[in-house]
Every structure is written in structure tokens, then in C-alpha cells.
Amino acid sequence: MSRDKLKLVTSPNDRFEQIKNEKNYVGQPAYDLIGATVEQLQIKPDESMRPAAFRADPSNPMHFWAHPLTIEAMKKDIFLLGENPENHAQNYECVQCHEQLDRQFWVKCPYCGTRFKL
Numbered sequence: 001m002s003r004d005k006l007k008l009v010t011s012p013n014d015r016f017e018q019i020k021n022e023k024n025y026v027g028q029p030a031y032d033l034i035g036a037t038v039e040q041l042q043i044k045p046d047e048s049m050r051p052a053a054f055r056a057d058p059s060n061p062m063h064f065w066a067h068p069l070t071i072e073a074m075k076k077d078i079f080l081l082g083e084n085p086e087n088h089a090q091n092y093e094c095v096q097c098h099e100q101l102d103r104q105f106w107v108k109c110p111y112c113g114t115r116f117k118l
């Protein structure tokens with residue numbers, strides 16, 4: 001995809017449509033989306049959880065518990081292209097608490113709540 005075709009998208013559906021239309025260098029679809037799924041996880045607040053951690057609900061694979069700050073800090077829509085999200089890691093050190101985190105999953109620091117600097 002050439003840079004001039006990139007546009008700012010604001011909704012998950014728009015981003016998904018953009019991904020579906022991306023082509024690789026030989027003009028073929030850039031991503032194999034056959035079998036792509038949309039998973040909706042439910043994250044429930046639990047004040048006793050440590051920051052940036054999730055605990056699975058053994059009775060429902062789509063339910064997790066997390067500290068309220070963790071829930072507030074997490075991105076609500078995450079696209080995972082392929083099996084290895086670490087390939088898209090955006091390593092970041094919080095300017096306030098100096099915890100290391102991967103910005104691709106957060107809108108602010110899940111440890112202290114500080115907004116990210118650019």
C-alpha cells in the first residue's frame with residue numbers, strides 16, 4: 001500500500017476494511033483473512049488484581065478479571081494479525097513509574113495511569 005492511500009481511520013470496522021484491502025508487493029492481499037474471527041472478551045473488575053494482569057475465568061474462556069486501572073488503560077479494540085503479536089511490539093518505558101510495557105495493547109500506563117508521551 002502506498003503512503004498516499006493511507007487514511008486515518010477511527011473505527012475498528014473501518015480499520016478491518018482497510019486491512020482487508022491492503023496488498024503486498026506483488027499485488028496480492030497482504031493478509032490471509034480466511035478464518036479470521038472477531039472475539040469479544042469480557043473483562044470484569046477486581047480490585048485485588050495486580051496492575052496489567054489478567055485472570056481467566058475457569059468457567060468461561062471469554063471472561064477475565066483485571067484491576068479497574070488495567071481495564072481503563074487497555075485498548076478496547078486490538079487487531080492481531082497472525083499468531084505473533086510480539087512482531088508488532090511497541091516497547092515503551094513509562095515516564096512516571098518506569099515500568100516496561102508494549103504500547104500496542106494500552107492507551108495509558110496500566111501500572112500508574114500516566115498518559116503516554118509521543
Ligand SMILES: [Zn+2]
Pocket residue numbers: 094095096097098099109110111112113114
Ligand atoms: Zn506508569
